[in-house]
Amino acid sequence: MKTQVCIIGAGPAGLLLGHLLRAEGVDCVVLERRSPDYVLSRIRAGVLENITVSLMERLGLDQRLKAEGLPHDGFNLADGERLIRIDIADLTGGQQVVVYGQTELTRDLMDAREERGLEVIYETEDTALFDVESDAPYVTYTKDGTQHRVDCRFIVGCDGFHGPSRKAIPASVGKEYMREYPFGWLGILADVPPCNHELIYANHERGFALASMRSETRSRYYVDVPLTDKVDDWSDERLWDELAIRLGPEAAANITRGSALEKSIAPLRSFVFAPMRHGSLLLCGDSAHIVPPTGAKGLNLAASDVHYAAEALTGFFNKSDNDAITAYSDTALARVWKSERFSWSLTKLMHRFPEDGLFERAMQQAELDYIASSRAAQTSIAENYVGLPV
Numbered sequence: 001m002k003t004q005v006c007i008i009g010a011g012p013a014g015l016l017l018g019h020l021l022r023a024e025g026v027d028c029v030v031l032e033r034r035s036p037d038y039v040l041s042r043i044r045a046g047v048l049e050n051i052t053v054s055l056m057e058r059l060g061l062d063q064r065l066k067a068e069g070l071p072h073d074g075f076n077l078a079d080g081e082r083l084i085r086i087d088i089a090d091l092t093g094g095q096q097v098v099v100y101g102q103t104e105l106t107r108d109l110m111d112a113r114e115e116r117g118l119e120v121i122y123e124t125e126d127t128a129l130f131d132v133e134s135d136a137p138y139v140t141y142t143k144d145g146t147q148h149r150v151d152c153r154f155i156v157g158c159d160g161f162h163g164p165s166r167k168a169i170p171a172s173v174g175k176e177y178m179r180e181y182p183f184g185w186l187g188i189l190a191d192v193p194p195c196n197h198e199l200i201y202a203n204h205e206r207g208f209a210l211a212s213m214r215s216e217t218r219s220r221y222y223v224d225v226p227l228t229d230k231v232d233d234w235s236d237e238r239l240w241d242e243l244a245i246r247l248g249p250e251a252a253a254n255i256t257r258g259s260a261l262e263k264s265i266a267p268l269r270s271f272v273f274a275p276m277r278h279g280s281l282l283l284c285g286d287s288a289h290i291v292p293p294t295g296a297k298g299l300n301l302a303a304s305d306v307h308y309a310a311e312a313l314t315g316f317f318n319k320s321d322n323d324a325i326t327a328y329s330d331t332a333l334a335r336v337w338k339s340e341r342f343s344w345s346l347t348k349l350m351h352r353f354p355e356d357g358l359f360e361r362a363m364q365q366a367e368l369d370y371i372a373s374s375r376a377a378q379t380s381i382a383e384n385y386v387g388l389p390v
């Protein structure tokens with residue numbers, strides 16, 4: 001097969017990019033290792049920044065997001081009994097975030113692929129990249145036992161942290177920045193009303209907790225747990241008991257318990273790979289960077305990468321402009337680093353680290369006191385949470 005852009009991975013990054021390129025008349029094909037059902041079975045976060053909402057609007061794929069998404073004007077930091085509300089709308093001139101599950105967004109992008117002429121080939125195996133340093137790279141894969149080859153002008157790796165694309169960039173060129181955290185997030189999804197109409201991130205002496213939601217009847221909660229813990233160590237009852245303690249008395253009084261639809265533990269890491277372009281290979285999303293979920297930046301960073309990549313590729317094919325391609329890595333990384341910093345700093349502020357002593361804890365306390373009393377501090381958090389300009 002011959003196309004202009006071969007996209008590897010049909011998660012939110014690959015699908016968003018595919019739709020944006022098709023909308024500009026650029027030919028592309030998306031190769032996905034898993035089945036459509038498997039891709040939709042992944043439970044991920046769901047707080048959308050402006051950039052993600054505006055890309056869906058631009059594609060005209062925002063109907064369900066607008067109908068079912070929950071616009072939020074603020075969120076909360078719980079510090080023991082104290083609730084510090086960050087009034088996003090007031091502090092950012094009326095901006096909001098939208099609570100809408102990443103799974104739902106991925107479903108909207110998948111459902112529109114046929115009508116928009118976006119070819120996605122599912123259940124591909126042994127995907128491999130070749131000649132990425134040339135102007136004529138190609139990808140091979142196997143499907144139903146038959147070997148296939150895709151010749152293209154650019155390959156875009158949207159294949160997540162474990163995908164092959166990043167590994168196609170020689171170690172002599174690539175640099176990895178990594179921070180792993182000494183805890184994971186145990187999440188529960190349940191068909192119960194949320195305990196608060198806004199998100200609550202809690203720093204309690206027993207550990208971190210987050211109260212989030214998918215709708216007014218479906219809630220998502222998290223506590224941090226040691227990396228040695230297993231899901232089976234946590235009965236629903238034990239988890240609800242722990243949430244009630246860590247989220248504080250006010251939230252606890254409003255918690256409705258229910259049985260888990262899904263329960264899983266995700267490790268926390270900060271990871272950046274640079275450069276995000278090597279020859280005719282561009283990286284977008286988790287293939288190039290991972291953020292800890294504190295601050296819900298993962299999906300939104302994938303969206304901003306895709307925004308820059310679509311501009312660069314469309315400029316190359318429709319205006320013979322090579323500049324944006326050349327600048328892609330620096331442009332995308334500039335925003336990636338700021339989101340990495342915010343996610344890392346919110347993780348440090350709201351979690352108890354086993355290695356922390358009295359001084360570190362006193363610093364957390366002082367920072368929360370400062371945030372509670374300073375409009376400037378709250379504004380900084382609000383503008384990062386709602387999403388920095390692209």
Ligand code: APR
Pocket residue numbers: 008009010011012013014031032033034039044045102124127158159160161162163164284285286287297298299300302
């Ligand atoms: N061939 C084809 N597809 C592959 C391969 C491969 N060898 N390896 C991985 N993939 C697919 C995965 O099956 C997955 O569907 O690439 C896709 C990557 O999707 P995501 O992991 O969702 O990454 P991305 O699209 O960058 O979205 C980032 O996802 O993990 C969350 O928190 C993260 O919210 C962020 C968002």
Ligand code: PHB
Pocket residue numbers: 044045046047199212213220293294295296297
């Ligand atoms: C979620 O709703 O799953 C969620 C929300 C905010 C986060 C992380 C996860 O920071």
